[in-house]
Amino acid sequence: MIKIAPSLLAADFTKLGKEVESLNSTQAYMLHLDIMDGIFVPNISFGYDIVKQIRPISSLIFDVHLMISNAPNYIDKFADAGANSITVHYEAVDNIPAILSYIRSKGISAAISVKPATPIEEIAEYLPLMDMLLIMSVEPGFGGQKYIPSSTEKIALAKNLISSKGLRTSIQVDGGVNAANIASVYKAGADIAV
Ligand code: ZN
Numbered sequence: 001m002i003k004i005a006p007s008l009l010a011a012d013f014t015k016l017g018k019e020v021e022s023l024n025s026t027q028a029y030m031l032h033l034d035i036m037d038g039i040f041v042p043n044i045s046f047g048y049d050i051v052k053q054i055r056p057i058s059s060l061i062f063d064v065h066l067m068i069s070n071a072p073n074y075i076d077k078f079a080d081a082g083a084n085s086i087t088v089h090y091e092a093v094d095n096i097p098a099i100l101s102y103i104r105s106k107g108i109s110a111a112i113s114v115k116p117a118t119p120i121e122e123i124a125e126y127l128p129l130m131d132m133l134l135i136m137s138v139e140p141g142f143g144g145q146k147y148i149p150s151s152t153e154k155i156a157l158a159k160n161l162i163s164s165k166g167l168r169t170s171i172q173v174d175g176g177v178n179a180a181n182i183a184s185v186y187k188a189g190a191d192i193a194v
Helices: 013-025 048-057 071-081 096-105 120-129 151-164 182-188
Strands: 030-036 061-067 085-089 109-114 132-136 170-174
Touching: 013 048, 048 061, 048 071, 061 071, 071 085, 071 096, 085 096, 085 132, 096 109, 096 120, 109 120, 120 132, 120 151, 132 151, 151 170, 151 182
Parallel strands: 030 061, 061 085, 085 109, 109 132, 132 170
Antiparallel strands: none
């Protein structure tokens, strides 16, 4: 079964606490927290202080997706705020092994995300260093976009690479996943759908 990670971006922010608490009694696997800085992506969402405030009222795994240009400077902040998993963008980080190792040193799962235009082959060598690979199935920056169909092939390619290396890296897919396409996303090899 594919695991579901609802994104906080889909919440009604005027009822934030109630929305977060309502997920405690569902099958949701993790709470996906999209952090945008207006530089790496053309939108601004929310920061570590919001993550810290909702941490005590949620029983879910906190899955922080950093869509920011200066990720290394914020790992400590999100770790202290209660993140259980931190994803950084391959396109935004210079030293991938160093940041993955630093995230893991905080006792947190480490993940790399790739934008739709980034080929999976580029991150293949880093797969053994990460707990999860996040494949963006829309251009990062805004919620509610349409799934890019070629993402399905990309998921299958990543799954093959992970299996051929004998790894247990999980695959998360983020953007436009809905009731109509989730079966094909799962079939292609995704473990978690945002
Ligand atoms: Zn995300």
